[in-house]
Amino acid sequence: MSLWVDKHRPRDLMKLDYHKDQASRLKNLVQQSDFPHLLVYGPSGAGKKTRIMCLLRELYGSGVERLRQETMNFTTPSNKKIEIMTVSSNYHIEVNPTDVGIHDRVVIMDLVKNVAQTHQIDSSGQREFKVVILNEVDDLTKDAQHALRRTMEKYVATCRLILIANSISRVIPAIRSRCLTIRVPAPTENEISSVLLGVCKKEGLSLPTELAIRIAKCADRNLRRALLMCEACKVQQYPFTPDQKVPEPDWQLYIKETASMILSEQSPKKLGEVRQKLYELIIHGVPPDVVFSGLLCELVKNCDMAMKCQVASHAATYEHRMRLGNKAIFHLEAFVAKFMAIYKKFMEESLGDVF
Amino acid sequence: MKPKGQTTTTNIEKTDSTKKKRNVEQNIVNINHKNWMKNFDPKSVDDLAVHNKKIQDIEEWLRITCCNNNSDILLLTGPVGCGKTTTIHMLAKKHNIKVTEWITPLDIEIPSFNGDYEFREKQSTKFLDFILKAANFTSLLDSNSKKIVLVEDFPNTFLKTPSEFTDILNQYKNRAKSPIVFICSDSHTDNKNTASSLFTPSLQEQFQITQIVFNCVSVTGLRSALKRVAELISKNHTSIYNTPTGDMIECVVNSSAGDVRSAVLNLHFACLKGGNCNLETSIVMAKETKTKAAKKKKQTSKFLSIGKDQTVSILHGVGRVLNPKVISVNNSERLSHSPSDIIEQFLGHSSSFVNFLAENYLPHYSSIDHLDKAAGALSDADIMLAEWREKICQEIGLYVAVAGLMLANKAPVSAWNPVRGPKNLKIVYPSPHQFPVLDQNYLHKGRVLATDYKTYLHIICPNN
Numbered sequence: 001m002s003l004w005v006d007k008h009r010p011r012d013l014m015k016l017d018y019h020k021d022q023a024s025r026l027k028n029l030v031q032q033s034d035f036p037h038l039l040v041y042g043p044s045g046a047g048k049k050t051r052i053m054c055l056l057r058e059l060y061g062s063g064v065e066r067l068r069q070e071t072m073n074f075t076t077p078s079n080k081k082i083e084i085m086t087v088s089s090n091y092h093i094e095v096n097p098t099d100v101g102i103h104d105r106v107v108i109m110d111l112v113k114n115v116a117q118t119h120q121i122d123s124s125g126q127r128e129f130k131v132v133i134l135n136e137v138d139d140l141t142k143d144a145q146h147a148l149r150r151t152m153e154k155y156v157a158t159c160r161l162i163l164i165a166n167s168i169s170r171v172i173p174a175i176r177s178r179c180l181t182i183r184v185p186a187p188t189e190n191e192i193s194s195v196l197l198g199v200c201k202k203e204g205l206s207l208p209t210e211l212a213i214r215i216a217k218c219a220d221r222n223l224r225r226a227l228l229m230c231e232a233c234k235v236q237q238y239p240f241t242p243d244q245k246v247p248e249p250d251w252q253l254y255i256k257e258t259a260s261m262i263l264s265e266q267s268p269k270k271l272g273e274v275r276q277k278l279y280e281l282i283i284h285g286v287p288p289d290v291v292f293s294g295l296l297c298e299l300v301k302n303c304d305m306a307m308k309c310q311v312a313s314h315a316a317t318y319e320h321r322m323r324l325g326n327k328a329i330f331h332l333e334a335f336v337a338k339f340m341a342i343y344k345k346f347m348e349e350s351l352g353d354v355f
Numbered sequence: 356m357k358p359k360g361q362t363t364t365t366n367i368e369k370t371d372s373t374k375k376k377r378n379v380e381q382n383i384v385n386i387n388h389k390n391w392m393k394n395f396d397p398k399s400v401d402d403l404a405v406h407n408k409k410i411q412d413i414e415e416w417l418r419i420t421c422c423n424n425n426s427d428i429l430l431l432t433g434p435v436g437c438g439k440t441t442t443i444h445m446l447a448k449k450h451n452i453k454v455t456e457w458i459t460p461l462d463i464e465i466p467s468f469n470g471d472y473e474f475r476e477k478q479s480t481k482f483l484d485f486i487l488k489a490a491n492f493t494s495l496l497d498s499n500s501k502k503i504v505l506v507e508d509f510p511n512t513f514l515k516t517p518s519e520f521t522d523i524l525n526q527y528k529n530r531a532k533s534p535i536v537f538i539c540s541d542s543h544t545d546n547k548n549t550a551s552s553l554f555t556p557s558l559q560e561q562f563q564i565t566q567i568v569f570n571c572v573s574v575t576g577l578r579s580a581l582k583r584v585a586e587l588i589s590k591n592h593t594s595i596y597n598t599p600t601g602d603m604i605e606c607v608v609n610s611s612a613g614d615v616r617s618a619v620l621n622l623h624f625a626c627l628k629g630g631n632c633n634l635e636t637s638i639v640m641a642k643e644t645k646t647k648a649a650k651k652k653k654q655t656s657k658f659l660s661i662g663k664d665q666t667v668s669i670l671h672g673v674g675r676v677l678n679p680k681v682i683s684v685n686n687s688e689r690l691s692h693s694p695s696d697i698i699e700q701f702l703g704h705s706s707s708f709v710n711f712l713a714e715n716y717l718p719h720y721s722s723i724d725h726l727d728k729a730a731g732a733l734s735d736a737d738i739m740l741a742e743w744r745e746k747i748c749q750e751i752g753l754y755v756a757v758a759g760l761m762l763a764n765k766a767p768v769s770a771w772n773p774v775r776g777p778k779n780l781k782i783v784y785p786s787p788h789q790f791p792v793l794d795q796n797y798l799h800k801g802r803v804l805a806t807d808y809k810t811y812l813h814i815i816c817p818n819n
Binding site for chain 2: 002003006044045067068069085086087094095096099135136222224225228229231232235236247248249250251266267268269271272275279282283284285286287290318321324325326327329330331333334336337338340341344345
């Protein structure tokens with residue numbers, strides 16, 4: 001049994017469900033049998049990887065779908081052994097350099113060198129280059145990004161890089177200018193619901209349109225999440241009813257709990273408890289920016305208009321600082337403290353008006 | 356040095372005017388002598404600044420072991436400058452015991468005919484040879500049969516491979532006929548502590564090593580030692596030193612944190628006569644700080660222009676920041692520990708200090724408004740500390756954090772709060788292997804697994 005997300009992933013550029021214009025342009029791009037380095041960016045669950053795999057299939061034929069997993073080993077200059085998972089075919093190799101944390105530079109330099117130095121044995125009828133797919137390029141250290149810049153230029157004859165990022169604001173300009181940047185916007189809610197309806201039809205299930213729209217709304221314009229939600233709904237209750245419960249991600253519930261804690265009491269002690277909750281979230285791999293926006297959304301529900309603006313502007317300030325700094329928790333905590341102070345003042349004033 | 360001394364002695368006979376000159380010159384010769392510090396060394400056991408109890412302990416040990424010619428081992432540990440070596444030497448002198456000390460020689464030997472250097476003997480072999488000879492053979496020049504071997508300077512090879520040291524001790528225990536004394540200074544900052552790395556508890560048990568731990572010299576001990584030095588100065592060395600005043604001694608005692616050696620050095624520096632104006636000012640400053648120190652009941656935390664910098668432990672520093680005390684001086688209010696004084700101690704590891712502060716600051720605040728400012732300051736500090744290329748940013752970041760936390764805390768909560776170490780935020784992403792239903796040929800990102808897949812996979816296939 002495989003998940004709907006994997007099973008119904010489009011394999012052909014022409015069979016994509018949305019952004020069809022872009023798909024045909026991508027097709028034109030590879031028809032000239034060569035393409036520049038690509039930097040594909042867009043929010044999570046928008047279909048970046050799907051498009052890239054389609055593109056590679058267009059380029060190399062179905063051979064790219066014969067995948068194998070390998071663990072590669074590298075040695076850092078400080079003689080530390082690191083290993084990293086890769087997925088590769090005869091034509092491409094894919095890797096998450098951020099898996100090794102601060103040693104990502106070594107991975108990038110050695111991996112690209114390895115790939116680039118092996119030429120295709122039979123270049124007739126084949127492309128002359130291999131493709132390296134690097135995930136989460138925006139989370140690479142600056143050091144690694146600079147290393148990437150050099151390798152990109154040096155091995156351009158034998159390999160092409162496809163970089164995947166969520167946002168290009170943290171990709172250094174030198175890399176941005178060396179790549180063709182392709183933006184994959186998140187699908188709209190209508191697009192998501194039509195995909196859901198299509199998938200359910202293929203599965204032989206009948207999905208009420210209302211439920212499809214509700215799932216699409218809950219999924220935060222993330223198609224992967226929407227499909228997972230839909231499948232989870234099916235497991236929980238089938239046949240579907242239009243008003244059935246759509247399960248939320250557990251971390252979202254946790255953020256909601258945290259927000260209600262903040263609203264219940266504004267004191268240093270409470271902030272200490274909130275901090276423990278924030279630690280929990282971060283340790284379990286929820287990205288701090290997701291925590292931040294989740295908290296803000298929950299908190300502003302309880303504010304009047306004037307206060308909403310104030311809170312949002314402070315949130316923007318601290319969120320920006322979080323990107324600049326090292327310790328996300330400091331800025332999250334500072335925001336919560338700020339909110340508590342504002343909210344408490346507001347409550348006291350409004351209570352004062354009553355008497 | 357010597358010919359110069361001789362010429363001066365020939366000169367004195369001639370005129371009276373040169374006599375004065377001679378005096379000065381001889382004293383300069385005296386101070387340039389490599390062992391000028393020896394002038395102030397204790398002359399007898401009574402002069403020691405060490406606590407009587409410790410002296411008795413060691414005396415007892417020496418008495419027992421030296422009489423019955425066995426190879427007992429004594430380990431002396433304690434902070435630097437607390438008189439470990441001097442105590443041994445003084446006691447040995449009193450009981451007429453010969454002390455042979457090992458000093459690690461240079462390793463490089465004369466090049467061979469081929470021109471390359473070779474190490475003929477291993478350091479450990481040399482060491483063993485030396486201590487065995489020193490323990491078993493009496494010098495021909497004196498017929499003193501009572502002797503001890505002293506090791507303070509450990510050959511480097513033992514620090515690298517402590518197992519070698521065990522072998523040496525084993526050999527020594529079996530073959531030697533005299534006791535051996537090891538002296539280790541322990542330091543707080545250095546994690547390569549010789550005493551703990553070489554003399555592990557199991558080793559101590561195996562060889563029945565007696566350990567005597569020295570503490571810092573007490574204030575009274577230090578004071579009486581310095582008084583003795585002052586007497587010596589006024590008796591013999593008035594030409595180069597000003598006679599130290601009681602104030603000055605008190606000041607040196609406060610600043611040297613139980614370290615006799617550095618106290619004597621400081622006193623020497625503070626009393627030197629003449630010299631350049633630089634010295635003069637530092638003496639004046641020393642006096643000034645003294646009066647302040649007296650007002651504050653001898654706070655040991657004063658950084659004097661002379662004397663050791665006191666190392667403030669990180670926990671101590673955290674306490675000072677989180678419990679700011681405001682004192683009023685000349686009708687203006689100021690913090691009793693100024694932020695710039697505090698940060699001086701932690702410039703080397705600024706981000707870890709800030710992490711400590713961030714972990715512990717919450718319970719010290721009484722109001723959320725104050726806390727808001729403090730959290731903002733920490734957030735500012737984090738941005739500065741993230742800029743590692745500019746050294747000044749580290750300093751400013753640390754200052755912003757420390758000053759921000761201290762100034763924001765208008766009404767500190769005075770309750771006992773244990774200081775906790777910063778949390779190690781190691782992010783644990785779910786691994787794809789936890790979910791066999793996932794497509795194994797797809798490279799999953801940890802973040803996506805955590806945010807998207809985890810919840811729903813638990814619903815979709817509850818059994819795994």
